[in-house]
Amino acid sequence: MQSFAEATAVHPVTGGFSADLDPQWGVGDKLHGGYLMAVVARAVAAGAGPAHPHLIAMTTTFLRPPAPGPVTVQVEALRAGRGSAQFRARLVQDGVACAESLVTQGVLDEADPWWSGLPLPVLPAEDECYLLPSDPPGAGIAVHLLDVVEHRLDPTSLTFAMGHPSTTGQISGYLRLADGSDWDPLSLLVALDPTPPISLTLGIQGWAPTISLTAYVRRLPAPGPLRMTMQSAEVTSGRMDETALLWDAKGALVAQATQLAAVRPAS
Template sequence: MQSFSEATTVHPAADGYTADLDPQWAVGDKLHGGYLMAVTARAVTAAAGPAHPHPIAVTTTFLRPPQPGPVTVTVESLRTGRSSAQFRARLAQDGSPCAESLVTQGTLDDAAPWWSGLPVPTLPAEDECYLLPSEPPGATFPVHLLDVVEHRLDPTTLTFAMGHPSTTGQIGGYLRLADGTDWDPLSLLVALDPTPPISLTLGIQGWAPTISLTAYLRRLPAPGPLLMTMQSAEVTSGRMDETAQLWDTKGALVAQATQLAAVRP
């Protein structure tokens, strides 16, 4: 099992960067969207240099799912300022684009917020939450991602697994990297795309591929698990929205994301 850092390593190349996508960071046979964003963002971070060391906003449109193995990431600088820099990046495989990203780089710290109107959600203690297995009973495919990112979910949001679909359209719980590594700005992109999708909790069986995901990285996370919540406002016309929020062990909001996903029963 590769660590997150190993699985997202990029190497300079003549036309950008190369990477080797790890099959472990997948749901079924589809590589995880947050993982693909993290690989792209690592290439952008390398191109941005020490003046703008962290991604602070990333919007990715997913075009086609790549296979595990070699990919290229091309990075185009759009603007460089004192406090931020903007880039366009493309992750491609065998000459075909798989994901297009707009990335804003800046500098994150762990300062307290000047103002916050979003309270930390109340969830059961981490040891009272259910650790999701990578091969749950009755599942039609393995969720390899759960071997590298531990998901401990609030049992009250898992009634769908017992034949009683949820009506709330939300999940919550705790996330840890399975190898014990602490979260950083790049790995937060993985945490912002947690599993299961809201459609599954509502009783809709099937794949829920991400169409577009926008992530905001707010501050450097404290060591330890992340507290995660995700909810949907509506499922309609074969699509759903999902809004994820992450808090660290200090009770600080560290990242947010909104995505549009397809619902394919």
């Protein structure tokens, strides 16, 4: 098992950066969207320089799923200012674009917020939450991501697994990197796209590929587990929204994201 840093490593090449996508960071035969964003964001950070070391915002449109293996990331600088710098980046495999991103780099710290309207969610203790297996019974696919990112979910989020679909459209729980690494601004992108998708908790069996995801990283996370909540407002016309929020072990909001995903019920 590669660490997150190893699985997202990039190397300078003519025209951008090269990377080798790791199949471990996937669901079934599809690579995880947050993982792909992290690979792109690492390439952008490598090109941004020390004045803007941290990811603070990123929007990615997913065009087609890449296969595990070699890819290139093309990075274009759009603007560099005193407080932030903006970039456009493209993940390419075999000459075909797989994802397009707009990325803002800046400087993060651990300061308390000037104001916050989002209270820390109330969850059971971490050891009272259910550790999701990578080979869930009846799923029909291996969720490899769960071998590298531990998901301990509030049992009230899992009634769908016992034949009682959720009526709230929400999941919550704790996330840790399985190799013991601490969370950082790039790995938070993976945590902002947790599993299972809300559609599954509502009783809709099938794939829920991300169409577009926008993430904001608010501060450097403290060591320890993340508290995660994710909720959908509506499933309609074969699509759903999902809004994810992450708090670190000190109770500080560290990242948030909104995504639009397709809902493709199994035939």
